[in-house]
Amino acid sequence: MIQTAAAAASTTDVPAILIGLGVAGLLLAGLARLAMRTGFSPIPMYLLVGIAAGALAPFDISTGAVELGSNIGVILLLFMLGLEYSSDELSTELTRGLPAGILDFVMNFTPGLVVGLVLGWDPVAAVLLGGVTWVSSSGIIAKLLADLDRLGNRETPSVLSVLVLEDLAMAVYLPLVAALLVGGTVLATAGSLTVALAAATVALVIALRFGGRISRAIDHRSDEAVLLATAGLLLLVAGVAEQLGVSSAVGAFLVGVALSGAVAERARLLLGPLRDIFAATFFVFFGLSIDVGSIPPILAIAIALAVVTTVTKLISGWWAASRVGVGTRGRARAAATLVARGEFSIVIAGLGVAAGIESQLGPLSAAYVLILALGAPLLTRSYGWLVPVGTRVERLVARRSRSRPEPEPVR
Numbered sequence: 457m458i459q460t461a462a463a464a465a466s467t468t469d470v471p472a473i474l475i476g477l478g479v480a481g482l483l484l485a486g487l488a489r490l491a492m493r494t495g496f497s498p499i500p501m502y503l504l505v506g507i508a509a510g511a512l513a514p515f516d517i518s519t520g521a522v523e524l525g526s527n528i529g530v531i532l533l534l535f536m537l538g539l540e541y542s543s544d545e546l547s548t549e550l551t552r553g554l555p556a557g558i559l560d561f562v563m564n565f566t567p568g569l570v571v572g573l574v575l576g577w578d579p580v581a582a583v584l585l586g587g588v589t590w591v592s593s594s595g596i597i598a599k600l601l602a603d604l605d606r607l608g609n610r611e612t613p614s615v616l617s618v619l620v621l622e623d624l625a626m627a628v629y630l631p632l633v634a635a636l637l638v639g640g641t642v643l644a645t646a647g648s649l650t651v652a653l654a655a656a657t658v659a660l661v662i663a664l665r666f667g668g669r670i671s672r673a674i675d676h677r678s679d680e681a682v683l684l685a686t687a688g689l690l691l692l693v694a695g696v697a698e699q700l701g702v703s704s705a706v707g708a709f710l711v712g713v714a715l716s717g718a719v720a721e722r723a724r725l726l727l728g729p730l731r732d733i734f735a736a737t738f739f740v741f742f743g744l745s746i747d748v749g750s751i752p753p754i755l756a757i758a759i760a761l762a763v764v765t766t767v768t769k770l771i772s773g774w775w776a777a778s779r780v781g782v783g784t785r786g787r788a789r790a791a792a793t794l795v796a797r798g799e800f801s802i803v804i805a806g807l808g809v810a811a812g813i814e815s816q817l818g819p820l821s822a823a824y825v826l827i828l829a830l831g832a833p834l835l836t837r838s839y840g841w842l843v844p845v846g847t848r849v850e851r852l853v854a855r856r857s858r859s860r861p862e863p864e865p866v867r
Contacts, residue, residue: 480505480740483505484502484740498603498736499599499600499829500833502736502739503739503740503742503826503830504743504830505743506742506746507743507748507826509740509743509744510747510748511748525734525738526738526741526742527694528734528737529595529734529736529737529738529739530595530705530738530799531690531704532690532730532731532734533594534594534598534705534708534709535708535731536602536727536728537602537709538708538709538713538714539712539713539715539724540607540608540612540712541613541712541713543664543667543713546620546663546664546713547664550617550620552617552780553614553617553776554621555779556618556772556776559772559776560618560622560773561590561625563768564769565587565589566586567586567764568582568585568586568587568588568590568765569582570582571757572586575757577814577816577817578814580636580637581808581814583633583636584633585821587629587800588797588821589824591623591801591804592618592622592769592794592795592796593797593798594623594798595735596796596798596832596833597615597619597794597796600796600833601615604836604837606789609789610782611777611787611789612790613780614773614776614779614780614790615773615793615794619794620709622800623705623706623709626800628653633804633807637808637811651700655696655697655700656706659693659706659710662710663711663714667713668716670689671714671715671717671719671720673685674689674719675717675718675719679722682726683727686715686719686726686727689711705799742799742802746822750819751819751826753819754819754820755823757820758820758824758827759827761824762827766831766835769791770792770794771791772791772794773787773790774788774790774791774842776794777789777791784846784847785839785843788839788840788843788846789836791842791846792832792839792842793836795828795831795835795836796829796832797824797828798825798829801824802821802825804821805817805822806818
């Protein structure tokens with residue numbers, strides 16, 4: 457192993473890499489300061505830096521180190537989000553949020569599916585585009601909630617329930633589309649789905665029922681011991697979840713939910729700086745992954761799809777918050793927050809690109825995600841205009857439902 461590492465190092469320009477990383481770190485630090493001074497989220501700035509770097513000096517970002525850094529960024533974001541909620545709160549929100557999750561699926565999966573079929577794509581490619589438009593970005597939303605100090609808001613649990621239901625649904629969706637792409641047998645597809653569902657269920661039960669024992673096992677007077685135990689458990693669970701067909705983000709979130717009390721507070725303090733570093737890495741490399749040259753031919757379609765699914769996501773997010781008694785401003789914040797698409801959408805599109813099923817799927821998905829990844833933080837920040845619009849629509853719907861004639865009784 458040592459010889460392998462030495463051989464790899466000998467073929468790599470280590471000083472150039474270190475200098476590049478140092479310059480990138482200083483640039484991101486400047487952007488973070490600018491974001492703090494303006495009171496705005498740094499996510500769009502990180503994305504634009506990645507896009508500009510990829511356009512000016514394109515290079516291969518498919519290396520293991522880049523993918524690992526990006527994955528750790530998402531894992532830490534979701535872990536820290538999970539720390540904000542107890543197992544009882546999660547259980548309640550998942551049960552109460554199921555109707556909102558179903559509405560979210562119907563309203564946001566359908567536009568992508570329809571557009572794919574209208575464009576004449578293979579039905580499996582259309583199903584993949586439906587997944588791209590359906591799933592919100594847990595990574596971007598977690599960062600937005602932290603940056604805008606909204607983790608304790610009343611509407612945040614409704615946002616969380618939709619995100620968790622989407623992520624858990626990926627345990628069914630991803631193995632299913634993967635099997636469709638390779639033309640697997642019904643038995644093989646059913647087996648993959650069963651394993652993924654079983655893994656998600658076991659992880660959820662452990663987090664809800666044994667979180668206290670896990671917290672006591674990790675607790676120690678040494679910060680070093682707590683940090684190493686927490687990070688080790690987090691990466692272990694995320695890796696096992698990914699291996700079994702469940703999103704590593706779901707596993708990381710459930711680890712955060714499982715920890716409670718003093719251990720959760722110490723983990724928040726110890727891992728917070730690492731979360732910020734790897735989160736910035738994720739968003740920069742997400743921008744680097746976008747091939748700017750492939751976007752212009754499908755830009756109009758991407759914009760139209762982004763507009764439609766912004767409206768559908770606003771409706772489903774508003775309704776999710778209204779079901780739990782949140783006020784109009786909270787409903788507007790929840791609706792705007794859920795608009796972001798990101799890492800899951802790219803993963804879904806990547807399955808189709810790797811299978812060579814539809815040449816336009818990759819560029820269209822990249823342009824679509826880019827539009828909403830940049831636009832969602834702006835919308836989340838300036839959500840105020842949604843309050844009168846949403847209130848007016850609610851009143852209109854209520855008025856029409858009251859004016860609808862009662863059906864005559866069957867004689």
